[in-house]
Amino acid sequence: MKVSVIGAGLAGCEAAWQLANRGILVELFEMKPQKYTPAHHYKGFAELICSNSLKAARFDSAAGLLKAEMERMGSLVMESARRFAVPAGGALAVDRTLFSDYITQKITSHPNIRVVQEEVTELPEGTVIVAAGPLMSEGLAQAVQRLVEEEHLSFFDAAAPIVAADSIDMAVAFEASRYSNGEGDDYINCPMNKEEYERFYEALISAESAPLKEIDQRDFKVYEGCMPVEVMAKRGADTLRYGPLKPVGLTDPRTGRRPWAVVQLRKENAGSTMYNLVGFQTNLKWGEQKRVFSMIPGLKEAEFLRYGVMHRNTFINSPKLLNAAFQLKKQPEIFFAGQITGVEGYTESAASGMLAGVNAGRRLEGKEPVILPRESMLGALSHYISDETVVNFQPMGANMGVLPALEERIRDKKLRYRTLSERGYRALEAALMKYGEYEDRKGM
Structure with a gap:
């Protein structure tokens, strides 16, 4: 069994890590250092280009809930972020060089991962995860364009001095x-x-x-x-x-x-x-x-x-093209992950890569895909990007507004967010138990 993962950014590294730890061979394609996008400069994987902050750390926040879910699922990004955090008040910010170097070392030393340093202009045969990011090369962008038969949507992203x-x-x-x-x-x-x-x-x-x-x-x-x-x-x-x-x-x-x-x-x-x-x-x-x-x-x-x-970001019309497993509806052997799917943010991109990796692995193992509940933050995001009722699709980051409302109205914002986070994490735990995933990992 083998999966081709295109792109060694946050999403691609998480997808490769999830697959490799399942015993599945991974070919991870990354065009750096032979070729760089206008916004990328560092040779390492999982390069952070806009900011070094992964947003709020506290559990009773949207970003914090997502981080807790990722750690429960064995996130390599979160492992590196915790190890190389720098003081940032209530946020989780990292030393981006050490963060990247650690992930690069983990990926390149894994026995089930083979890194192929070349530009991809045609999708490989078999099971593929496209995690090349919103700044993919023109050749790959054209290949994706042909694959989805859909006009790309685009927006512009900018980095600070x-x-x-x-x-x-x-x-x-x-x-x-x-x-x-x-x-x-x-x-x-x-x-x-x-x-x-x-x-x-x-x-x-x-x-x-x-x-x-x-x-x-x-x-x-x-x-x-x-x-x-x-x-x-x-x-x-x-x-x-x-x-x-x-x-x-x-x-x-x-x-x-x-x-x-x-x-x-x-x-x-x-x-x-x-x-x-x-x-x-x-x-x-x-x-x-x-x-x-x-x-x-x-x-x-x-x-x-x-x-x-400032650079151009591109994303596909995911509600029309993808299901909640980050899988192409018409070609289920192909998955997408990262900002190209319309999730917005570092942790959101990484988390989508995790779920795409899990589901690509489960497909090869003959298992049903993991569809996370809407009460969990990753589940809410995966349902958002696959919601066919969305007409004017725009990128979405983790926020409490994407979660289903509580049955009981809680006026106190802090208590409401804490309750939403606790409910979301319990829902994630129940789903992982249902699907038999991460049974060797303890919850919070």
């Missing part, structure tokens, strides 16, 4: 988490008064963006969850102050008062030598980024280790 920690002016900036949550030094905060914010805002909305290719201009659609900061700013002068620059929960030690606006910087690595600008995904020209972002108090002399970039 990274600055050197020792270039931040700490006489102006200060270390703190909102409402003193966390260790106190999880974030570096760059406070702005009203005048500083207004100057920055005017410079930002008038700055020059990088040109898009002709096809990109024709299909330009921005995904709300990773919107370029300059696009968000043009929605109104106070949009940023109620969004990524909101000052609530922070006090400027220089004034003893809450700032007018705050730019937060989050650790990029365990050594605390690099910080990314939270919420500053951007498509501005690099020179404009240097000019405008250096206006942020504390970043006047900042050394930019990486400028923000």
Whole structure:
């Protein structure tokens, strides 16, 4: 028995890991380092390109519930994330280099996985999992286009700049988490008064963006969850102050008062030598980024280790094409996983790869596919991407809104989320028991 997995990103690595641990041989195709997409730069697998944060860690949150479900199912991504976490308040952020290196080593050393470093332009015969990501090569994109006989949908994703920690002016900036949550030094905060914010805002909305290719201009659609900061700013002068620059929960030690606006910087690595600008995904020209972002108090002399970039993401019309097992309805030997299916986010992509891997393995073993209950977060997402009633399909990340409502109405939000998470995790446990999966693993 053998499965071909295309792409060694988060979804592809999880799919390969699940299959290999079932005793199934895997050929994992990855075109790096022979060829890179415009957004990828590191040679390792499971490269994080937009942010180093895997979102909220607490169990009573949508992202936290999904993480708990993934850990219950033996997630390699979560194993690496826990091992190489960096302080980030209530979020789970990682040292992206160590995170990638660990997953790469685990995958390449597994006896049931053979890595093939070449670009795929035609789908292999037999059971296949397409997990090449939304930035797949043109050759593979054309092969997928022929396979699904469907116009691809597209949106644009953007990454934030990274600055050197020792270039931040700490006489102006200060270390703190909102409402003193966390260790106190999880974030570096760059406070702005009203005048500083207004100057920055005017410079930002008038700055020059990088040109898009002709096809990109024709299909330009921005995904709300990773919107370029300059696009968000043009929605109104106070949009940023109620969004990524909101000052609530922070006090400027220089004034003893809450700032007018705050730019937060989050650790990029365990050594605390690099910080990314939270919420500053951007498509501005690099020179404009240097000019405008250096206006942020504390970043006047900042050394930019990486400028923000914007790239095209592509996803298929999953409700028409896939079932809740991440399997093509018309060609059940072919599975899709990751953001190309319309799940949005690092953990969501990885989790979809896990489920696709499990179900590809079960198909070869002559077993029925695992269809997770809607009460679990992964089940809710898998049902969302396969819901035939969805007409205007758009990417969806983990959120409490995709879960079925509780029978009893709970007004307290924290208690409601905790109850939803507990219900979801119990539902996952029951489903895994029903299908006979992970019986050797203990629950929470």
